[in-house]
Amino acid sequence: MTSIFFRSIKFLIGAGFVFVLLLALLGSITGLINxxxxxxxxxxxxxxxxxxELASNGPLGKFDTGQLQRGFKVYKEVCATCHSLHMISxxxxxxxxxxxxxxxKIAKEWAIKQPVFDEKAGTWGERDNLPSDRFPKVYYAGTGNPPDLSLITKARHDGAAYVHSLLTGYGEKPDPAVAAKFPEAMKTPEGMHFxxxxxxxxxxxxxxxxxxxxVKYDDxxxxxxxxxxxxxxxxxxxxAEPTLQKRHQAGLAVVIFLLFATGLAYGAYLTVWRGMKH
Structure with a gap:
């Protein structure tokens, strides 16, 4: 009798706990609806x-080297002052x-040099960049350092589309009807840009x-x-992904091989089982 009593108590406690959770869930759903x-x-x-739209988009995408050289020139002449590219040599x-x-020549003439520590003098110096060096880090004189751009298209949702829209979006204004509902949000703080x-x-x-x-393009x-x-x-x-084109090519080769192997396997299946009765 005692064991039956305790089992009944545990069942009632469990049922009460589930009932309270269901009430809380129902209350939350009702609140969200109302x-x-x-x-x-x-x-x-x-x-x-x-x-x-970029040439590298899609599973068969490949890089447009002419566009990449133009993009590097934009980075060099516009972005490199504040943003590092430290994952690339x-x-x-x-x-x-x-x-x-x-x-x-590009490495030697790069504006930011490689830091070198002189152990004898106990001071830091500089030397010219070598082709084997990574792009040197940028240390911004303001509050904090702007993000390194090496992996920015992987780190941000929508990748390249986000970067393009951000760079061209400074002059865009929101729908006046929507902006009127949030007048405080339209007051850009000092030193910031909408x-x-x-x-x-x-x-x-x-x-x-x-x-x-x-920027003046060479082409x-x-x-x-x-x-x-x-x-x-x-x-x-x-x-962000220098091997993207090679990866796409390797993936295409693997798919073609698998299709060919599947055809051979199916042909072997028909040959082996030809004339066999179930």
């Missing part, structure tokens, strides 16, 4: 990145079509691309703001 959460200013004013630029002599593609709408980085022909391509943003986005896809 009073849905209010839309925040960031949710209302934030824009989804615009689609960006100068010699990796050979994959973009640069010769050994050109890579050596950009609807940035997560919290205000970004410390001023517009890096301010006018057409800010004669017109350097509009949109073109420069597109080219540097393509370049940053390459820095």
């Amino acid at each position: 009073e849905p959460p209010k839309q925040t200013a960031e949710q209302a004013l934030h824009k989804h990145p615009k689609e960006l 100068f010699r990796n630029l050979k994959d973009l079509g640069y010769s050994d002599a050109q890579v050596k 950009n609807p593609y940035f997560a919290n709408l205000n970004i410390a980085m001023p517009p890096p691309l301010v006018s057409d022909d800010q 004669g391509t017109r350097a509009t703001i949109d073109q420069m943003a597109k080219d540097v986005s393509a370049f940053l896809v390459w820095t």
Whole structure:
């Protein structure tokens, strides 16, 4: 009798616990239905990145080396002052079509040098970059360091499309009807810049691309703001995954091999079982 009594008590306690949880769940669902959460200013004013067509898109995509060289020039002349590219070595630029002599020249003339510690003097010095060196880190004199761009298209949702939209989105204004609902959000703090593609709408980085022909392309391509943003986005896809094209080629070869092997296996199956009765 005692054991039956205790089992009954445990059952009632468990049932009561489940009942309380169900009541709490029902209350939460009812609350969400009756009073849905209010839309925040960031949710209302934030824009989804615009689609960006690049040669590297898709499972069969491959790099456009001409575009990558243009994108590198934009990075060098516009972005490199504040943003590092520390996961890439100068010699990796050979994959973009640069010769050994050109890579050596680019490394030597790079504005930021390699830090060197003199053990005898106990002080830091500098030396010219070598092709084997990684791009030196940038130490910004302001509050904090801007992010390294080596993996930015992997670290941000929508990758290259996000970078392109962010670079070209400084002049875009939200729908006036939507903006009128959130007047406080439209007051850009001092030292910040409104950009609807940035997560919290205000970004410390001023517009890096301010006018057409800010960079002069060697191949004669017109350097509009949109073109420069597109080219540097393509370049940053390459820095994030330099082996993307080789991976695509290897994947295609594997698929073709598997299809061929499947055909051989099916042919062998028909040959072995031909004439056999079940």
